[in-house]
Amino acid sequence: MDTKHRILEEALTLFSEKGYSNVFVNDIAERVGIKAPSLYKHYKNKQAIFDAIIAEMHQRFLDQAQVLNIQGNDPFRDAEIYSGFSEEQLIRLGTDLFLYYLHDDYIKKFRKMLTIEQFRDPSLGAAYSKLYVDDPLTYQGQLLAILVSAGVLHGESTETMALHFYSPLYLLLTICDRDPSREEEAIRILEGHIREFNRLYGRTKE
Amino acid sequence: MDTKHRILEEALTLFSEKGYSNVFVNDIAERVGIKAPSLYKHYKNKQAIFDAIIAEMHQRFLDQAQVLNIQGNDPFRDAEIYSGFSEEQLIRLGTDLFLYYLHDDYIKKFRKMLTIEQFRDPSLGAAYSKLYVDDPLTYQGQLLAILVSAGVLHGESTETMALHFYSPLYLLLTICDRDPSREEEAIRILEGHIREFNRLYGRTKE
DNA sequence: TTATAAAGCTAATTCCAATTAGCCTGATTA
DNA sequence: TAATCAGGCTAATTGGAATTAGCTTTATAA
Numbered sequence: 001m002d003t004k005h006r007i008l009e010e011a012l013t014l015f016s017e018k019g020y021s022n023v024f025v026n027d028i029a030e031r032v033g034i035k036a037p038s039l040y041k042h043y044k045n046k047q048a049i050f051d052a053i054i055a056e057m058h059q060r061f062l063d064q065a066q067v068l069n070i071q072g073n074d075p076f077r078d079a080e081i082y083s084g085f086s087e088e089q090l091i092r093l094g095t096d097l098f099l100y101y102l103h104d105d106y107i108k109k110f111r112k113m114l115t116i117e118q119f120r121d122p123s124l125g126a127a128y129s130k131l132y133v134d135d136p137l138t139y140q141g142q143l144l145a146i147l148v149s150a151g152v153l154h155g156e157s158t159e160t161m162a163l164h165f166y167s168p169l170y171l172l173l174t175i176c177d178r179d180p181s182r183e184e185e186a187i188r189i190l191e192g193h194i195r196e197f198n199r200l201y202g203r204t205k206e
Numbered sequence: 207m208d209t210k211h212r213i214l215e216e217a218l219t220l221f222s223e224k225g226y227s228n229v230f231v232n233d234i235a236e237r238v239g240i241k242a243p244s245l246y247k248h249y250k251n252k253q254a255i256f257d258a259i260i261a262e263m264h265q266r267f268l269d270q271a272q273v274l275n276i277q278g279n280d281p282f283r284d285a286e287i288y289s290g291f292s293e294e295q296l297i298r299l300g301t302d303l304f305l306y307y308l309h310d311d312y313i314k315k316f317r318k319m320l321t322i323e324q325f326r327d328p329s330l331g332a333a334y335s336k337l338y339v340d341d342p343l344t345y346q347g348q349l350l351a352i353l354v355s356a357g358v359l360h361g362e363s364t365e366t367m368a369l370h371f372y373s374p375l376y377l378l379l380t381i382c383d384r385d386p387s388r389e390e391e392a393i394r395i396l397e398g399h400i401r402e403f404n405r406l407y408g409r410t411k412e
Numbered sequence: 413t414t415a416t417a418a419a420g421c422t423a424a425t426t427c428c429a430a431t432t433a434g435c436c437t438g439a440t441t442a
Numbered sequence: 443t444a445a446t447c448a449g450g451c452t453a454a455t456t457g458g459a460a461t462t463a464g465c466t467t468t469a470t471a472a
Binding site: 016017018019021022112115116118119120122125126128129133155156157159160161163164166167168170171174175177178179189192193195196199200 | 324367405
């Protein structure tokens with residue numbers, strides 16, 4: 001009964017490693033433990049499997065947005081938390097968040113798959129930009145705006161601040177996606193980044 | 207006689223849009239203006255075309271490194287230039303460089319192709335990291351180190367400074383690769399970024 | 413000026429991967 | 443308990459894409 005979902009899982013794994021067109025229906029079936037023609041009892045064709053993965057991601061995204069009160073959805077709440085934080089706590093938080101996005105199996109695979117497929121279809125490119133660029137920048141911008149108006153941080157443009165905070169994270173994430181053995185290095189660099197960000201925009205200055 | 211090279215050009219164009227396995231030998235031939243079997247007079251098979259593209263890029267890279275005195279290869283020379291620059295000149299320079307990487311046909315297509323293929327083969331992933339992450343960061347780090355020791359800029363870690371300068375450029379580049387219509391927006395953000403970078407690490411501070 | 417090689421073409425050939433046809437079994441349900 | 447359905451299987455079928463065979467032409471070079 002959950003074969004239908006197993007198919008999505010295994011397909012996502014394969015798509016994230018080789019890209020849609022380098023994965024054969026046979027490969028997916030083999031991993032699920034059935035024969036290729038049996039797949040068609042669950043999905044109309046290969047493309048439908050891909051589409052279902054995308055649809056599921058959209059659903060997860062909506063679900064998450066629904067549940068407020070959760071990390072990354074309520075800038076006011078988060079800002080309140082951060083404003084009392086020490087630098088070490090901030091680093092800890094940033095690192096944990098980074099590692100969460102890096103390690104969570106579903107998130108990681110989906111990100112890699114979209115990376116591969118982003119130019120094939122404009123809607124996938126748009127999804128990529130939204131998920132990994134615009135949404136994070138918007139959210140961090142809101143967060144920073146609150147922290148600035150509360151006097152916790154100082155900066156002229158929260159848009160630029162958000163870019164300064166987020167883009168190193170993004171860059172480091174892509175490094176680790178390509179080569180997980182560089183994770184330790186990435187964490188070290190990330191620490192330096194957050195420390196410096198805090199110094200540049202932080203409490204002590206001006 | 208230059209059919210051999212035309213093939214590489216057209217193949218690169220197609221690979222950068224759809225990825226290796228979604229491009230058919232037929233498509234390439236058609237664009238070149240010959241029939242598919244004629245391609246085999248020039249290259250052993252489809253993979254050989256791909257390999258030749260990679261090899262050509264390596265060659266170009268080496269050639270460029272050979273020719274010192276050129277933008278992006280001699281940090282001392284570049285540092286000397288930058289140290290006398292006004293903020294506006296700096297922005298102009300950064301924007302021009304950004305636009306160069308964004309618009310240069312060969313560079314752009316190659317970058318997009320590597321983006322698509324980076325996970326298929328570790329050597330491609332390594333090439334990506336080198337070209338678009340490690341080399342730029344190393345170079346900018348050297349440049350910044352010179353500017354810091356000359357007292358033009360102030361910062362504790364040139365590694366982190368390089369990350370702060372470069373990663374927004376990288377992020378903006380990926381946005382425009384996915385959606386060229388966002389170029390104007392990217393330039394605007396880039397300006398804000400450089401201005402802020404200059405303010406944060408620049409002459410006036412401390 | 414004849415032989416040769418380079419580069420093109422058409423017509424196979426080969427191989428594979430996606431999908432369909434049609435059968436079987438075991439659970440569910442009227 | 444008989445009918446139905448879900449979900450699996452094997453054995454085709456289909457279609458497409460890479461590559462090969464073998465012919466032709468034109469330029470080059472002995």
